Amino acid sequence: MTEQLSIGGLAALAGIGVETVRYYQRQGLLEQPSKAAGGQRRYAPDQVKRLRFIKRAQSLGFTLAEISGLLQLADGHCCAEVRSLAIHKVQLIETKLTALLAMHQALNGLIHKCDANSDTMSCPIIDLLNRN
Template sequence: MNEIEFTIGALAKSAGVNLESIRFYQRKGLMAEPDRIRGTIRRYGATDLARLQFIKAAQRIGFSLDEVAELLRLDDGTHCEEARHLAEQKLRDVRERIADLGRIEKALDQLVVSCCEVAGNVKCPLIESLYHRT
């Protein structure tokens, strides 16, 4: 066998994740748990490393673990359109979050400005406005 072999610790280090992440992904069904071929140590290969890197890359661009599982299910080369639909939905979600953050930024900016305009012994405008927001 010419394939690279890793212990779970070496796999974690190679992928830049902690060991518990791999175990968690196994419990979630995102990664298989290899058989114990040599005694009690499980051996992972280059395919496992690639899968782990795929999971992390998908998470970095915003996919949840359930969405990652769906992408992995589609990874046979015949489901490009379905994968594109998932990506389009994720893009819509990201754009909605950006719009929400813009509204939050504007509200906070206004509250900070109102804090700077108050002098004397009065209630804080920021705290007071939070009591009256719905």
């Protein structure tokens, strides 16, 4: 029989905190086992793999709701569906990158205005933010 893990052991092996494990349980991403005779919950070692899956998916930008769907798809042969989700995620990232680049350029322009500003009583950035 494979040794069961405490929540602390599970979290440590997955490289996350205990509160993160509990949060994932509340979100329905990880089952909460019933308490053993000693009053402590014991986790199967394969739950480490599930937690690592969740963390990797998060690092790729998937939300917890999207990860829930991916976990359901992970058990079957659904490559086309997962590919479609990934394409959609890439499109969202590209949209965010475009917005971030525009913010970057706007802020750099304002910084240059500050550098050229000889009026110590006003700030071009604050002036812009205060516009009606």
